[in-house]
Amino acid sequence: MALTPRDGELAVLLERESGSRWVIPWEAPRGDERLDDVAQRVVRESSGSAPSWLSQIGAFADGRHPSDLDLSVGYVALVPMGAGDEPPSNEAEWRPVSEVAGLGERQATILQGALATVRDRLDLQPIAFRLLPVSFTLSELQQMYELLLGRRLHKASFRRALQAAFLVEPTDEWRSEGRGRPAQLYRYAPKRRRRGRRGVRFDLLG
Amino acid sequence: MALTPRDGELAVLLERESGSRWVIPWEAPRGDERLDDVAQRVVRESSGSAPSWLSQIGAFADGRHPSDLDLSVGYVALVPMGAGDEPPSNEAEWRPVSEVAGLGERQATILQGALATVRDRLDLQPIAFRLLPVSFTLSELQQMYELLLGRRLHKASFRRALQAAFLVEPTDEWRSEGRGRPAQLYRYAPKRRRRGRRGVRFDLLG
């Protein structure tokens, strides 16, 4: 399942089934093909772009597969910004995740798992950077994090944490976008290892 | 794959294959059986105990399955303390994870995934409590967390966080264990919802 940022929201790529139902693009493995390679191939063929990040979600057997297969192995792929601006060739379409409705039970479970997987890994892998162009403003980076996390972040805190992590370096370019003061462009340039985990969290549901 | 605390370390249940190799217990689904139910059944049959916690790890196709199946769906199950004291019936054995060697490539990947999955969920689900008896001392609880996380924790911080989380309540019993001052017994009794996540972490590898 491919996700991409579009219009300030996450969009998911769906394909029209032979009937009229929308389904997550899928294919069976060919020969000894690795699972990751199958997922890569499905994303390239359905979206027209190569994914810039890919992760397995898990195996799903509840509900129904579009072709009645017993087992689905779900993957989530992120496709860089801009790739979702024009719809890909065949019967596929980018749909904002908030407007997706009428999926089958298994398909809906996979979509929820995809969002959860992205949010889980966001602080451990440079996911947001792979969705942006090489040069970006800090506001764009923050907006990408907010998009992927699905919640607002505090500007000053975001920049403080980013500075402390030595993840980006400023370029000498600036970009003026409409009204306000121009923003400096940055690039992803990780420099140091990060701090070790501190403490234990007891974030149970209660 | 079943894990249990034993001798201050995590132990994993392995079965002897027809040859002489040790493999993770497995079975194919029967009919329309749900994946979680298959995993439950495998754990009960191989360990003799019902798992007190169960989670899917993912689908694995690289490497080789003991019976050359294309795809393995890995699960990790935790079995309460004490169940691993005596080995189960057939050709199965609890082995400390640190001493496991000579597994196949796919099996080794699943074992690593099992440990990672447990550690990932430890702060979101009451995993540690399901491994302990209903009454336990705070030191025992901390040792369980340390066992599952694979690292030492700070005593005062651990208790402070635990208190703030309203997860346990004291009983009026005490237990004297060898030398020092007796410890009060506690029971798991979650009371309030936890705080929401704060901030963003940039724990990338760099």
Next chain:
DNA sequence: TCAATAGTGTCTGTTAGACATTATGGA
């Protein structure tokens, strides 16, 4: 000049880790 956005400085409350201290039983 006003509006809008970028970027920064300061304050405060929370929390984790270090350290010390008291409490209480067994050897």
Next chain:
DNA sequence: TCCATAATGTCTAACAGACACTATTGA
């Protein structure tokens, strides 16, 4: 008495969120 463990209090550094402020452009 000495030792080992439980349990708790205090201090400090790190950090997140709030808020205000300056900077710089276009309308």
